Amino acid sequence: MPESSERGALTEAVFYILLSLFKPLHGYGIMQFVQEISNNRVVLGPGTLYGAINTLLEKGWIQLLYSDSVSRKKEYQITTIGRFMVENEINRLDELLSNARAILGGGNSVQNI
Amino acid sequence: MYRTYRLFIDYEKEEYWLNQMAAKGYNLINYFLGLYTFDIEQPGKYIYRIELLDSLPFASSSIRYITFLKEMGIEHISSHFRWVYFRKLATEGPFDIYSDIDSRILHYSRIVKLYGIVGLSNLVISISNFSLWLSEASTLNLKLAPLNLLASFILIFGANSCIKKIRRLKKERQLRE
Structure with missing residues (x-):
């Protein structure tokens, strides 16, 4: 189980970086994946991405691969702990969404108010 | 080639000025002790960013970081103590070092x-x-x-x-x- 301080919300950058690494990717690939999946809404700054990757490596949520032998760029992939963290975050986001939708009544009652 | 002296204390003002220069076709190629050297090229080709690194540019941690940026299409233009000057082609979209x-x-x-x-x-x-x-x-x-x-x-x-x-x-x- 994670420490209690690790049960809070993941940042948007971390959540998307973890999602991108269900397949091995290098830094530039992560940035492109996140930009595409968010329809250009989330553009990770290289400094922010670099810091996040290092922290995630330290925590063991992602790991380094050396498979890209042609370009010799470092590739990363999510670990079991990382997958667990993503699942936890999905449950947390589900709770937020279902509570919000229940209060807003699925979006229809907003117009009725 | 164009050279000029400037003194900035706010790196964001310096960055703004460098990007205005780049928009006019003056692309920074070197900085040393207040002396800026520009190459004159097509206007608006690059976006410039300045960063203060954690360590000196030739330290192994800085080299790892600069290599990472290079793999993302970011060029390391000049270093001045721990300050570094980066640029990226404007055609490759927005460029900010930090996004959160x-x-x-x-x-x-x-x-x-x-x-x-x-x-x-x-x-x-x-x-x-x-x-x-x-x-x-x-x-x-x-x-x-x-x-x-x-x-x-x-x-x-x-x-x-x-x-x-x-x-x-x-x-x-x-x-x-």
Whole structure:
């Protein structure tokens, strides 16, 4: 189980970086994946991405691969702990969404108010 | 080739100026002690960014970081102590080194630490220069003291403006990341 301080919300950058690494990717690939999946809404700054990757490596949520032998760029992939963290975050986001939708009544009652 | 001298204490103003120059076709290729050297090329080709690194550019941690940026299409143009100048082709979309509040706060704190330490040391040196002039009537010390004092004021002013930016970001962080 994670420490209690690790049960809070993941940042948007971390959540998307973890999602991108269900397949091995290098830094530039992560940035492109996140930009595409968010329809250009989330553009990770290289400094922010670099810091996040290092922290995630330290925590063991992602790991380094050396498979890209042609370009010799470092590739990363999510670990079991990382997958667990993503699942936890999905449950947390589900709770937020279902509570919000229940209060807003699925979006229809907003117009009725 | 075009050369000009400038002195900036706020790196974001410097960045703004460099990008205005780039929009006119003046692309920075080197910086050293206030001297900016530009190549004249097509306007609007690059976006420039400045960053204060954690360590000197030739330290292994900095080399790893600069290599990472290079793999993302970011060119390392010039270094000046721990300050580095980067650029990226404007056609490749927006370019910001940091995209969230936490990493921006971290970068500003790095600047506060640097300006704070150098600023306070200048203040101490200035005071000791004044006292040397008083005790030994050394005119060289009298000439140096105001320079140290001026440098310390400028740096402490710079550190303070970063502290204000950090405070603003922390307030914003209570609402969003």
